[in-house]
Amino acid sequence: MFRFVGWEIVKMLHLRSVRLGLAAAFVLPIIWTLAPGLKQVYGLVLVSGWQVPALSLLAGMEFLYPFLIAMAAAEVLGSEISMGTLKPLLLRPLSRTRFISAKLIAALAYPFMVLGVSLLASILAGLPHGLGGFFGGTGLGEGGFAGLGFLSAGAAFAEVLRAYVFAALTLLPIAALSLMFAVGFSSTTAAALGAIATVLLMRLLIAFPGLKPLLLTTYLDLYLHPADWAMGLSLLFIYTVGFGLLAVLLFERKDV
Amino acid sequence: MSGTGEAAAHLVVENVSKRYGRKPVLEGVSFSLAPGEVYALAGPNGSGKTTLIRMVTGLAFPTSGRVLMLGENIHEGGYAVRRHLGAVVEAPAAFYPYLTGRANLERLAWLSGLAGAAERIRDVLFALELVAVADQPVAGYSLGQRQRLGLAAAILARPKVLVLDEPTSGLDPDGIQKVHEILREQAAGGVSVLLSTHHLREVSAYTDRVGILGGGRLIDEVVMEGASERHRLRVSEPERALAVLQTLPFVEAAERKGEVLVVRGPVDAVVKALVDDGHRVYEVTADYFDLYEYYRERIKHV
Numbered sequence A: 001m002f003r004f005v006g007w008e009i010v011k012m013l014h015l016r017s018v019r020l021g022l023a024a025a026f027v028l029p030i031i032w033t034l035a036p037g038l039k040q041v042y043g044l045v046l047v048s049g050w051q052v053p054a055l056s057l058l059a060g061m062e063f064l065y066p067f068l069i070a071m072a073a074a075e076v077l078g079s080e081i082s083m084g085t086l087k088p089l090l091l092r093p094l095s096r097t098r099f100i101s102a103k104l105i106a107a108l109a110y111p112f113m114v115l116g117v118s119l120l121a122s123i124l125a126g127l128p129h130g131l132g133g134f135f136g137g138t139g140l141g142e143g144g145f146a147g148l149g150f151l152s153a154g155a156a157f158a159e160v161l162r163a164y165v166f167a168a169l170t171l172l173p174i175a176a177l178s179l180m181f182a183v184g185f186s187s188t189t190a191a192a193l194g195a196i197a198t199v200l201l202m203r204l205l206i207a208f209p210g211l212k213p214l215l216l217t218t219y220l221d222l223y224l225h226p227a228d229w230a231m232g233l234s235l236l237f238i239y240t241v242g243f244g245l246l247a248v249l250l251f252e253r254k255d256v
Numbered sequence B: 001m002s003g004t005g006e007a008a009a010h011l012v013v014e015n016v017s018k019r020y021g022r023k024p025v026l027e028g029v030s031f032s033l034a035p036g037e038v039y040a041l042a043g044p045n046g047s048g049k050t051t052l053i054r055m056v057t058g059l060a061f062p063t064s065g066r067v068l069m070l071g072e073n074i075h076e077g078g079y080a081v082r083r084h085l086g087a088v089v090e091a092p093a094a095f096y097p098y099l100t101g102r103a104n105l106e107r108l109a110w111l112s113g114l115a116g117a118a119e120r121i122r123d124v125l126f127a128l129e130l131v132a133v134a135d136q137p138v139a140g141y142s143l144g145q146r147q148r149l150g151l152a153a154a155i156l157a158r159p160k161v162l163v164l165d166e167p168t169s170g171l172d173p174d175g176i177q178k179v180h181e182i183l184r185e186q187a188a189g190g191v192s193v194l195l196s197t198h199h200l201r202e203v204s205a206y207t208d209r210v211g212i213l214g215g216g217r218l219i220d221e222v223v224m225e226g227a228s229e230r231h232r233l234r235v236s237e238p239e240r241a242l243a244v245l246q247t248l249p250f251v252e253a254a255e256r257k258g259e260v261l262v263v264r265g266p267v268d269a270v271v272k273a274l275v276d277d278g279h280r281v282y283e284v285t286a287d288y289f290d291l292y293e294y295y296r297e298r299i300k301h302v
Helices: A001-012 A017-033 A038-042 A049-083 A087-090 A096-129 A153-185 A188-207 A228-251 B049-056 B079-084 B102-113 B117-127 B142-157 B173-188 B240-244 B268-277 B292-300
Strands: B013-022 B023-033 B036-043 B065-068 B085-088 B161-165 B192-196 B207-214 B219-223 B230-235 B253-257 B260-264 B281-286
Touching: A001 A017, A001 A049, A001 A096, A017 B230, A038 A049, A049 A096, A049 A153, A049 A188, A087 A096, A096 A153, A096 A228, A153 A188, A153 A228, A153 B142, B013 B049, B013 B240, B023 B049, B023 B065, B023 B192, B023 B207, B036 B049, B036 B173, B036 B268, B049 B161, B049 B192, B065 B079, B079 B117, B079 B207, B085 B142, B102 B117, B102 B142, B142 B161, B142 B173, B142 B230, B161 B173, B173 B207, B192 B268, B207 B292, B219 B292, B240 B260, B240 B268, B268 B281
Parallel strands: B023 B219, B036 B192, B036 B207, B085 B161, B161 B192
Antiparallel strands: B013 B023, B013 B065, B207 B219, B230 B260, B230 B281, B253 B260
C-alpha cells in the first residue's frame, strides 16, 4: 500500500492544478511581505520575519487554500477519468477500495504540502525582517501581532508550526469532500465547484446558531483559536472520515 | 445458441441486462467463450457493444444477470478474478503521457503482480514492434503506436481472456495486420478473445463466432466454421433437387437462391446424392460467406 500511495502522490505532483497550487503557495507570502497596504488591511508594520507566516495564513485560508485543495483533490481522480487511465487501472487485479483509498491519502497529503511550501516561502520572505527573538507576536498566538512581550525565536517557530498544522488539518475535510464529489460526478470541475459550493453554503448556515458548532466552516480558523482544538479536531476528523468512507463506498459500485 | 459448454468456458455472459434509469441499454444478452475461441461483437453504433464490453470486464455493473470469468463472478468475486483478464476498452488506449511506453507497462505489470516483468515487457514490445519508441514518453506516440501499446498492455500478464473494443481503430494496414496476427496467435495459444468491431471482413478470416447486437439485444449469432462450409450448386431441376437435399440427414441446410442451390454439408456426398437421383450437376463452387453482407441484412430491420 505504501508503494501504491507513493505512486499516487507522484501522479498528483504531475497535475497542473497541484503544481499551480504549490506555486501559488510559494509566491503568496513573498508578494504579501512586499504589499504596500499591509498597515491599512491588517494594521500591521512587520517587526519580525516570524509575522510573515501569519500573513500568508490569514490571506490564504480565507478562500485561496480551500479552493486549491478542492481543485487538486478533485483532479486526483478527475484527471484519470479525463486522460482515460482509470479504466486500464481498474482492469488489473486491483481492489477498488485500495485504489480510491490511496487517492484519498494522496489528496489528504496535499494540504500539508501546500501549507509546508507556504511556511517555507514565508520563512524565506521573513528573512530580511529577521528571524530572531522580538517584542511582539506572530499573529498566531496570544496577543495577536502585538503579542505579550518578548518572544524567543524558538517559541515563535513553535506557534507558527502549530498554526500551520492546525490549518492543514482544517483543510482535510475539504479534500475528502472534493474527492467524494469527484467519484459522484466523474468530473474535476463539477467536483471542485461542488466542494466549494458546499463550504460557502455552510458559511451561510451560521445564521442558524444551533447548527454552528456542527459546521465544518466554524473550524476553518481553528489555527487562530487553538483552545477549541478538542471539539474542532474531533468534528473535522469525523467529517474527513465520513466523506472518505462515502467516496470509497460510492466508488466500489461505480460504473466506469 | 452457444458453441461451448459452460463448464469449460473461459467466459460466460448470462442473461445480462443493463438499464440507465428507465432506459434499457442491454437486454438479456447471453453467450460464452471456450478456450481459444474468437468471438466478435458487431452492431451499429448505440447497439450496446461498448456497454457489454464494460460489463464483461467488470468496469460497469449489470442491472441483472452475471458474468463468469473462469467460473468466478467478475462483479462479486473480488478483484483477483481480473488476473485472468487482458483488455483494451477504449481507442486509442490511454497511458500516462509523461511516462515512457516501457514505464507505463512496468507499472501495469506491477499492478498485475507479474513475475519476470522486465523480460515479458521486452517480449511484448518486440511483438508489437514498439522497441524503437519504448523509451520515449507516450505523449509523443502516434495514434497507431498508442493502440499497439494498448494491445501490448492487454497481453502483458498472459491473460486467459482477452477483451478488445475496436482493436484496429486508428491503425494503418500494417498495424491492422499485426493486430490480427497477434489475436490469432493468442487464440491458438488457448486465450479466449472477445472483440467488438465494425470491420467484419477483416476478422471473418479467424473469428469463430460473431454476435450481432441490435437495440441492446443479441439478435443473432453466426458460427463461422459452418458458414465457411457452404457450397453453391447449379443443377438441373433445382426445385426437385432442393426437395431431395432437404431429406438427406447429412445436409445441415439447403436453400434455393434463383437457379442456384446453397447447401451446407459434405459437398462430395451432396453431389453424389443428386447424381444418384438423376440430376445433372453443372457447377459446384464454394460459397464464401460474406459476413458483412449478412450483418447488413440482419440489422436492416432492427
